Amino acid sequence: MGSDMDLPVALLQSLEGVPGYHREAFEAVHRSGEQVTSVRVNPAKASLLAGGLETYRISLPVSGKIPWTDNGYYLQERPFFTFDPLLHAGAYYVQEASSMFVEQAMRQTLDLNQSLRVLDGCAAPGGKSTHLQSLISADSLLVSNEVIKSRASILEENLVKWGGANVMVTNNDPADFSSLENFFDVLVIDAPCSGSGLFRREPEAIAEWSPHAVQLCSQRQQRILADYYPSLAEDGTLIYSTCSYSQEEDEQIIDWLLNNFELESLPLQLQADWNIVEVQSPERKGSGYRFFPDQVKGEGFFLAAFRKKDGGQFHYRAPKKPKVQKASKGEVAAVMPWLNQDAGIQLWKQQEQLLAFPALLEQELLVVADNLYVRHAGITVGKLAGQQLVPDHSLAMSTLLHPSTVAVSLKKEDALQYLRKEQVILSDAPTGWALVKYENLPLGWVKVLPNRVNNYYPSNWRILKSGSN
Numbered sequence: 001m002g003s004d005m006d007l008p009v010a011l012l013q014s015l016e017g018v019p020g021y022h023r024e025a026f027e028a029v030h031r032s033g034e035q036v037t038s039v040r041v042n043p044a045k046a047s048l049l050a051g052g053l054e055t056y057r058i059s060l061p062v063s064g065k066i067p068w069t070d071n072g073y074y075l076q077e078r079p080f081f082t083f084d085p086l087l088h089a090g091a092y093y094v095q096e097a098s099s100m101f102v103e104q105a106m107r108q109t110l111d112l113n114q115s116l117r118v119l120d121g122c123a124a125p126g127g128k129s130t131h132l133q134s135l136i137s138a139d140s141l142l143v144s145n146e147v148i149k150s151r152a153s154i155l156e157e158n159l160v161k162w163g164g165a166n167v168m169v170t171n172n173d174p175a176d177f178s179s180l181e182n183f184f185d186v187l188v189i190d191a192p193c194s195g196s197g198l199f200r201r202e203p204e205a206i207a208e209w210s211p212h213a214v215q216l217c218s219q220r221q222q223r224i225l226a227d228y229y230p231s232l233a234e235d236g237t238l239i240y241s242t243c244s245y246s247q248e249e250d251e252q253i254i255d256w257l258l259n260n261f262e263l264e265s266l267p268l269q270l271q272a273d274w275n276i277v278e279v280q281s282p283e284r285k286g287s288g289y290r291f292f293p294d295q296v297k298g299e300g301f302f303l304a305a306f307r308k309k310d311g312g313q314f315h316y317r318a319p320k321k322p323k324v325q326k327a328s329k330g331e332v333a334a335v336m337p338w339l340n341q342d343a344g345i346q347l348w349k350q351q352e353q354l355l356a357f358p359a360l361l362e363q364e365l366l367v368v369a370d371n372l373y374v375r376h377a378g379i380t381v382g383k384l385a386g387q388q389l390v391p392d393h394s395l396a397m398s399t400l401l402h403p404s405t406v407a408v409s410l411k412k413e414d415a416l417q418y419l420r421k422e423q424v425i426l427s428d429a430p431t432g433w434a435l436v437k438y439e440n441l442p443l444g445w446v447k448v449l450p451n452r453v454n455n456y457y458p459s460n461w462r463i464l465k466s467g468s469n
């Protein structure tokens with residue numbers, strides 16, 4: 001190999017004959033060094049922002065819309081995202097454009113107005129999960145599972161910032177889901193893969209690639225799919241994706257799925273100007289969709305969708321010893337003034353923590369909590385000290401918060417100071433708990449005391465870098 005962007009010869013050879021692959025253009029786009037930056041806006045927070053969508057345009061150098069998704073935008077250049085308080089407020093997520101195509105698979109194979117139980121089985125750091133949460137209805141459930149503990153904590157952070165109440169973050173092995181047979185209506189597997197689709201953005205990954213690694217990934221993808229499969233209900237949708245170009249991880253997985261399970265391949269409609277390549281698996285002619293960076297404005301990506309034709313439906317049985325209990329009348333009375341009254345939520349208690357969860361998803365909460373290791377469920381409201389709520393950061397990030405909660409607005413420099421968990425000086429703030437806001441979006445809590453202000457931003461999420469742009 002010569003320069004960093006010399007792609008593995010074995011990869012290039014393996015792609016000969018693949019529909020849509022043009023070696024010269026493919027190599028040229030990797031050599032070009034062009035970087036595509038994109039974000040997906042949080043529709044639940046966009047409406048709260050001081051200037052609505054226009055605020056994003058001021059904060060971010062938006063250059064255009066990503067055509068296969070409602071809330072995705074390309075940027076002219078990559079800003080220093082860490083120094084944008086709106087990122088920390090969960091106003092948007094920085095995400096690769098091609099992977100937002102999962103929205104088409106969801107929209108074209110499901111009625112998103114229905115109440116759905118959705119499992120994101122390979123969820124960290126949360127790109128697909130935050131997207132799925134924005135797509136599903138308020139009385140649908142998203143379970144975001146990540147097997148690696150350290151990655152599950154990043155997933156939790158991103159989902160807490162996103163602010164949806166209908167989400168549970170779990171940290172389980174895929175095999176643990178065997179106890180939830182036929183529970184989910186949608187299973188999204190954005191599988192760990194050999195990563196060739198990201199070589200333009202991460203050239204250092206090229207050195208790790210080998211045909212052997214592709215084989216290992218393919219076997220692991222089969223294990224993950226086989227472990228999760230029983231948890232999908234009959235007529236449920238399976239969405240499988242990778243950021244690999246290798247057929248062993250893409251078309252051959254489609255054939256493996258169609259050969260080993262009662263699945264039907266679901267073709268998706270494409271617009272010609274998206275330049276996404278439709279492929280068929282060699283044996284069973286299942287449909288797949290491949291993104292080449294020389295043809296789309298985005299990185300390499302592959303997606304296929306299926307309908308499950310066997311299984312059955314889930315039958316609810318109340319757990320004998322529920323892991324969460326309904327909050328008492330007194331606890332509800334102490335907490336309700338903090339919450340938006342129309343939110344349709346039920347308050348629960350787990351040890352000392354109070355949490356808010358959509359009232360219509362009571363059975364779902366109980367079943368998932370009974371069978372899995374739940375890191376986070378709904379909105380953590382906080383703990384009661386006597387009759388007083390000590391509010392949790394999750395509540396500040398949530399749209400459940402009562403709109404007239406005491407708040408102070410900060411300019412960018414002060415907001416960054418707050419996000420570094422440093423001292424903030426607030427003149428005129430009344431004593432007690434207050435939200436800190438930037439452009440009308442909450443960043444977190446402070447407690448105003450007569451002689452100082454205590455900063456309650458979560459220590460492990462604080463900005464560590466100095467500077468402001």
Ligand SMILES: C[S@@+](CC[C@H](N)C(=O)[O-])C[C@H]1O[C@@H](n2cnc3c(N)ncnc32)[C@H](O)[C@@H]1O
Nearest residue numbers: 122123124125126127128147148190191192224
């Ligand atoms: C491609 S990433 C997922 C990216 C994520 N869906 C997103 O959009 O932000 C694949 C994830 O699968 C996880 N993973 C690795 N090995 C796994 C296994 N054996 N079973 C399940 N997940 C695994 C990785 O830790 C990683 O978080």
